[in-house]
Amino acid sequence: MLIISPSITLPESELVERFLRADGPGGQHVNRTESAVELRFDVIHSPSLPDEVRERLLARRDRRLTSEGVLVIQARRFRDQARNRDDVRERLIEIIRSVLIPPKKRLATKPTRASKERRLVGKQQRGKTKQNRSRKPDLE
Template sequence: MLPVSPSIVLPESELVVRFLRADGPGGQHVNRTESAVELRFDVLNSPSLPDDVRARLLARRDRRLTDEGVLVIQARRFRDQGRNRDDARERLVDILRGALQAPKKRIATKPTRASKQRRLESKQSRAKLKQTRSRSWSHE
């Protein structure tokens, strides 16, 4: 069981863990051990996720999310397989916790009179600067 929040707990059966050969330091030993971890979690078909959390996860533009709605996390930070597995699980929990809170609705506001004035003044000063450049340029 992987606890995400008091109301959401993921059973191990929903997590697919695969071990791969990691790149990076380790000498010849790295070619023989599968210390990298690939963790897959099916967001689209998971019965453990509430519908609103699922919708927020699927709406994200995350390259780790496949077209089939599977979240793929690769952990290869450590040389140890166990630490990489824990790292992948922690990252999955972080992603799921991030989708728990609904984003705040943006309240449209109008720019203040002073901010409009500052914008126009900066545009005018920029235009003057460019005009002085064009006048002093000689066409020889």
């Protein structure tokens, strides 16, 4: 059981782990052992997630989220399977925790009078600079 927060826990039955051979250096060892771990978590059909957390998780623009709403995380950082398993579970916990707190709504503000004046003065200066470029210099 993964404990995300005091109110959210994920049972092992919702997590699907697959073990694969890790790529990269490692000599003969890398060809024999399946140390890489792929964890799949079905976000859409999970009864453990509250609806608002599920919506925020699905709204994330994350390439690890498939079109069917399955979150796929791979871990191949370590050479042994147990450490990669722990790593992939920690990353899942971090992803879910990152959407627990709803984003703050933006408060609409108006520009100050001084900032409007600075903008207009800057526009006038740029306009004068461009006008001076097109004028012929006086040869007197």
